[in-house]
Amino acid sequence: MKPGLLSILLLVFAYILSACGQNSISGPSKEPFVVEDQASLLAALQSEGATVETAETTTQDFFSVKGQIVRVNGTDIQVFEFENAEAMENDASQVAPDGGSIGTSMVTWMDAPHFYQAGKLIVLYLGNDQSLRDLLNKVLGPQFAGQ
């Protein structure tokens, strides 16, 4: 092998190593919040830069627990925290795929319903604000029911 070609290969190899080194020494990536309950949901939303405030409670006939209204960037979402994930799943299983009915309750929503679940939470958002839906998708995963 010619010395010139060897030098070029060494330079390329060194560049690749330095590039890898730069990735590995960059600051630690932001740890994603694992949403299990209302507290971790609020923390996750805030970590994404959202303004979050809790408002009044709400009662839905079709869920076995009371809900908490949370204002995210000025828009209301309903947060239902169950005793455990199993209890959450039990109620979530009653929600029709389109969100129009829950068990034997048929609902006329004010706006398009979007149901999310994570940990022991069911979260309901009514509306079509795409930025809020993107945010909820990011912290809770895709909706499990709704439009």
Place this chain on the structure above:
Amino acid sequence: MRNKTSSFRFVFLLVLILALAAFPNSASANHSWGKYHWARTSNPFTLKVGDNVGSAWDSYLNEAISDWSQSTVLDLTKVTGSTSGSTCAPTSGRIEACNAAYGTTGWLGIAQIWTTRGAHIAQATTKVNDTYFNQAQYNTPAWRRLVMCQEIAHDFGLDHQDENFNNPNLGTCMDYTSDPDGPPSNEHPNQHDYDQLVSIYSHTDRFTTIGAALKDAPPGFANADMHAQENWGSKLRDSASGRSALYVRDFGNGYKIFTFVIWAE
């Protein structure tokens, strides 16, 4: 070969035409809520609607009752309510219609049914939420008419025809919309709804859940004197200790009275 191709095309077209004639998509109503329906032994049937609504809602309840009574299988009749707007407790064998400020629930109206022996509706409620209807956006005749019409209909087994708020109105109160008065208006039922009701209620049942359910029970069932042991019927089992026993008295047609007794020592 050419003749064969022509024959094939002709047969294909004939089959297509027959298929379209057999399954016309525009007339096929299909918006039943599962298989839920009121059990009854004949058609048409009359369902009572308990009036627990305030004066602001009276005319809309009356309109909904009138609209749905246009159905060939179903008549609704308004009776005095037996609950309050805020409580809205169900009554066996009928619908209770209620209004109150139920809070910031996100729903304008909700219909709830209780079922028995499968998908047979035994009682039902309609609630309209004044938390929102007290706001200018929803405090309009069109919104009130749509929601009352829709909730009452859920109580006898109709689902929504469409759940997109932003597409053109279908001209039925069973269509989600952001603009209830349209045009076309979504304040009343349309022919699809009536067709669907015929489909849901085309069969009859061997029993009824309409009216006071016990009224249709076999003689002696509702007022059976179960204090005397001779009226308990046949013994199903004794407990191992002999301290308790289960008896059944069978009146037929599924009407049974079970008596579980724990004997005193």
